[in-house]
Amino acid sequence: KTLSESVSENSGSPNKKGRKPRLPQGAQAGMPPWDPAAYAMMDPYAMAAAFQSPMGMGGCPGYPPFGMYPPPAMSPHAMYPPGMFPGMGMPGFFGGMGDSTPMMGRTKSSGNSRGKGGKSSFGGGEVTKTKSLPSEAGRTSRGKKGKNKDGTPNAGESPGKSPGTAESAAPEVVLLWEDVAPKLLQTSQEEAGSKFLQATLDEEGADKKAAIYEAVLPEAARLAGDQWANLVLRKLLDVGTAEQKKALVAALQTDLIKNASDAHGCWVVQKVLECASKDALTQMAAELDKNVIGCIESMHGNHVIQKCVERMPPDSVGFIIKAVEGKTFIMASHMYGCRVVQRLLEHCAPAQMVGMLDQILENAARLAQDPYGNYVVQHTLQHGRKEDKKKIIEVIKGDIVQFAKNKCSSNVVDKCLEVSTIGEHAQALEEERAALMQAVLGEPGCAIPPMQQMMDDRFGNYIVQRVIEHSRGAEREQLLQQLRNAEPQLRGSVKGKRILATLQREFGLPQPKAT
Numbered sequence: 001k002t003l004s005e006s007v008s009e010n011s012g013s014p015n016k017k018g019r020k021p022r023l024p025q026g027a028q029a030g031m032p033p034w035d036p037a038a039y040a041m042m043d044p045y046a047m048a049a050a051f052q053s054p055m056g057m058g059g060c061p062g063y064p065p066f067g068m069y070p071p072p073a074m075s076p077h078a079m080y081p082p083g084m085f086p087g088m089g090m091p092g093f094f095g096g097m098g099d100s101t102p103m104m105g106r107t108k109s110s111g112n113s114r115g116k117g118g119k120s121s122f123g124g125g126e127v128t129k130t131k132s133l134p135s136e137a138g139r140t141s142r143g144k145k146g147k148n149k150d151g152t153p154n155a156g157e158s159p160g161k162s163p164g165t166a167e168s169a170a171p172e173v174v175l176l177w178e179d180v181a182p183k184l185l186q187t188s189q190e191e192a193g194s195k196f197l198q199a200t201l202d203e204e205g206a207d208k209k210a211a212i213y214e215a216v217l218p219e220a221a222r223l224a225g226d227q228w229a230n231l232v233l234r235k236l237l238d239v240g241t242a243e244q245k246k247a248l249v250a251a252l253q254t255d256l257i258k259n260a261s262d263a264h265g266c267w268v269v270q271k272v273l274e275c276a277s278k279d280a281l282t283q284m285a286a287e288l289d290k291n292v293i294g295c296i297e298s299m300h301g302n303h304v305i306q307k308c309v310e311r312m313p314p315d316s317v318g319f320i321i322k323a324v325e326g327k328t329f330i331m332a333s334h335m336y337g338c339r340v341v342q343r344l345l346e347h348c349a350p351a352q353m354v355g356m357l358d359q360i361l362e363n364a365a366r367l368a369q370d371p372y373g374n375y376v377v378q379h380t381l382q383h384g385r386k387e388d389k390k391k392i393i394e395v396i397k398g399d400i401v402q403f404a405k406n407k408c409s410s411n412v413v414d415k416c417l418e419v420s421t422i423g424e425h426a427q428a429l430e431e432e433r434a435a436l437m438q439a440v441l442g443e444p445g446c447a448i449p450p451m452q453q454m455m456d457d458r459f460g461n462y463i464v465q466r467v468i469e470h471s472r473g474a475e476r477e478q479l480l481q482q483l484r485n486a487e488p489q490l491r492g493s494v495k496g497k498r499i500l501a502t503l504q505r506e507f508g509l510p511q512p513k514a515t
Contacts, residue, residue, distance in 0.1 A: 177208065184215035194228035198235045212236070213244050221254040224268040237271045249276045256287045261294070261301040270307045281312050285319055292323035293331075302336035309343040314352065320344065321353055328359035329367070338372040345379045350388075357388055364395045368409040378415045386425045393420060393432045400439045401450050401460075410459040414466050421470040437475050440467050441482065449482055461495040465502040480507065 173192040180187040180196065187193030200208055213236055216223055223229035233252075237245055249272050252259070259265030276284065288295060288308065295301030309317050321344060324331050331337030344353060360367065360380055367373030381389055393416050396403050403409040420426060420433035440463075442449035451467065454460030471479050483490070483503055490496025 177204075181211065184212055185219060188212075188216055188223065188229040188232045189226050191228055194231050197232050201232075201235045201239050206241075209236075209240065209244075213240060213248075217247060217251055220248055220251040221259070224252060224255075224259045225262045225265040227264055230264040230268050233268050234271045237268075237275055245275050246277070246280075248272075249280050253280075253283060253287065256284060257291050257295065260288065260304040261298040263300055266300040266304050269304050273304070273307045273311045278313075281316060284308075285312065285316055289319040289323075292320055293327065296324075296331065296337050296340050297334065299336060302339055305340050306343045309340065309347050314348050317344070317348065318352070321348065321356065325353075325355045325359075328356050329363050329373075332360060332363075332367055332376040333370045333373040335372055338376050341376050342379045345376075345383045350383075350385045357384060361388060361391050364392050365399075368396070368403060368412040369406050371408055374408040374412050377412050381412070381415045381419045382423075386428050389419060389423075389425060389429060390432050392416065393429070393436055397432075397436050397439045400436070401453050404440075404454050404463040405457045405460045407459055410463055413463050417463075417466050417470045421472075434475075437467070437471065441475065441478050444478070451479075451482060452486055455486060455490065455499060456493055456495055458495075461499055464499050468499070468502050468506050471506075476507075 175187075175192060175196045177200070180193060184197070188197055197212055201212060212232070216229065216232060216236070220233060223233055233248065237248060240248065252268065252272050256269065260269045273281070273284070285308070288305070292305065295305050305320060309320060320340070324337075324341060324344065327337075328341075332341050341356070344356070350357060357380065360376060363373075364377055368377045377392060381392055384392075392412075396409075396413055396416050400413070404413050416436060417433075420429040420436060423429070426433070440451050440454075442451065451464055454464050468479065468483075480503075483499070486496075487500065490500050
């Protein structure tokens with residue numbers, strides 16, 4: 001701690017971060033300035049006495065460099081006037097740091113030098129606090145980029161201003177059609193102008209829409225990557241005529257890959273995919289085929305590829321399947337690639353993805369424990385063939401405890417129980433389900449059943465709850481017996497109480513009486 005901090009701390013001062021030091025009470029009341037020489041506090045020997053005296057500073061040891069001076073008894077200035085003691089009214093050092101209020105006569109209200117009225121004790125003047133005014137209509141403050149509720153990118157909120165900083169309110173921007181009509185291309189790239197043109201497209205007649213369309217059409221490919229002009233293009237693709245949309249789609253074929261991986265352009269490309277004709281989609285597929293993997297690995301481009309899978313006919317996404325098949329494991333365990341693989345599993349027939357499915361099954365154990373790959377395995381259980389589901393359940397059954405206690409693969413275990421009990425192919429998976437439940441419950445007479453190893457685990461306890469929910473027939477008796485044997489252990493932990501609550505709910509057992 002610095003000297004001033006030690007002084008402030010031991011004198012009981014509320015000198016915290018953000019508060020400024022106070023002057024002595026005499027100075028606040030208009031009295032003459034306080035003279036530290038009157039108390040001999042500027043003499044180093046006397047200062048050493050202040051730090052070493054049990055009366056002055058709480059008995060703290062000498063603070064270098066004062067600790068090397070002789071003890072107070074050897075100082076000619078160690079004597080103080082009656083009623084005075086070392087540390088009383090000690091000023092802040094180093095330009096006002098530390099507490100300056102005398103210990104005697106302090107009131108409870110002296111905790112801050114600036115009251116609610118904003119008066120400062122330093123100059124007696126008024127200190128006015130002003131708040132930043134909200135953005136005016138037609139303006140958006142700039143800051144961290146994000147997305148609106150409708151998914152459109154916005155400019156974010158303005159960075160926080162320091163407290164008390166005055167900000168003058170900018171005048172509201174009012175645009176008239178007569179003013180912007182000669183410079184529509186430039187206006188579309190400005191914040192206020194973009195919003196004005198979007199409102200015009202929504203509310204005005206066909207003549208103004210045609211004027212905006214003719215202005216932006218020649219530069220459509222470039223404007224797609226502009227922060228504000230891309231919003232005008234998307235609005236035109238929404239409200240334009242069929243001929244205007246067709247011409248815009250054709251114009252946006254230029255620089256398609258570049259815009260697909262752009263933060264603003266990707267939104268325009270996705271909009272094009274929603275309103276393009278089948279011939280235009282085929283043309284776009286041919287262009288994207290040049291760099292499918294690059295788009296998938298892009299934080300913006302992967303959304304375009306997902307939209308292709310969702311909007312294009314299944315027989316038109318062969319270029320995506322072909323690209324992914326060569327790197328199935330890499331794509332399935334990739335932050336963005338796993339999303340594309342999931343969309344393919346949702347929208348394409350298994351016969352189209354035989355090679356991809358075979359690689360997923362071959363790496364099922366590794367993918368199940370991967371932060372991203374586990375979602376691909378779950379989707380395969382949901383949308384795959386019966387044979388695919390059987391193989392995955394067989395892999396999970398082989399090391400059920402390890403998979404159940406893993407953060408990622410526990411979700412796969414849960415999915416296996418679900419699809420084999422109430423899923424589309426549940427009847428065909430009856431044998432696999434029985435084997436999976438037996439792997440959880442263990443053989444009769446087992447000293448430590450697998451389920452008991454899961455009960456007190458952070459993730460395994462949820463699998464035990466799912467087993468209770470999906471159990472049926474004779475296995476319920478074995479399950480109930482194991483849980484009753486472990487009831488004392490379960491009552492001693494939060495996880496165990498969750499298991500008992502699920503058991504009582506599913507088996508209809510009476511609630512235990514409160515003790």
